[in-house]
Amino acid sequence: KRYFALLPAAGVGARMAANGPKQYLTVGGKPMLRHAVDAFRASPLVAHTYVVVSPDDGVIDAVLPADLDGVTVLRCGGATRMDSVLNGLRALDGQLTDDDMVMVHDAARPGLTAALIERLIEGVGDDPAGGLLALPVVDTMKRSAPGADGVSVSAATVPRNGLWSAQTPQMFSYALLLRALGSAPDANAITDDASAVEMLGYAPRLIEGHPRNLKVTLPADIRIAEMYLANKED
């Protein structure tokens, strides 16, 4: 089997509200995106890494020099994460075969390691449904309802047992992922790739990830990511 990485990196980082897209912020001495790319470059199991950026991206050439081996930039990012992934997959038509495995990974998860990539590949094995890194939920989960004066109130407690937080990479065969995302009803409702695959009736494997693989979303997350990056043992 051949394993490829596809990194959507065409978001604007609205919640980070930084001076530019968050994937280019420096975290632990390197741009966030570069950490994620380097994790895939460090794994001998990964054949090639593709990075999807916005067509008008003016920063990527400085972050990923053209001569960096094992990496190709695709300038076909779309309006939603799902569009960016789907456009990237379509751009690889003819280069990937149906059975090639594609690991989709958020550019905003700098804590990924080659060991976690290999854990995913080993954990999924030959399962045709693919799989994803995820973590069992540790907090007690509440279902909110609208309360008085615009506050949210806790209407119920959702049993935590059986709930997992999805991480990336999420890995599927090229053919399955293309079919799933191509037939998903609403790009805005699809916040990860596994959800589109589930809609086709597949049950992807949950492989235990790691807290260091957090998605950097809010400004405070940068400090947490840096703490993990400083400690390779975590």
Ligand code: CTP
């Ligand atoms: N992404 C993308 N194309 C989009 C939107 C998101 O490639 N149109 C990518 C982001 O660059 C990121 C990943 O999808 O690597 C996860 O998305 P998210 O954390 O939501 O990033 P942003 O959309 O940039 O952030 P926000 O939602 O706060 O604007």
Ligand code: MG
């Ligand atoms: Mg987003």
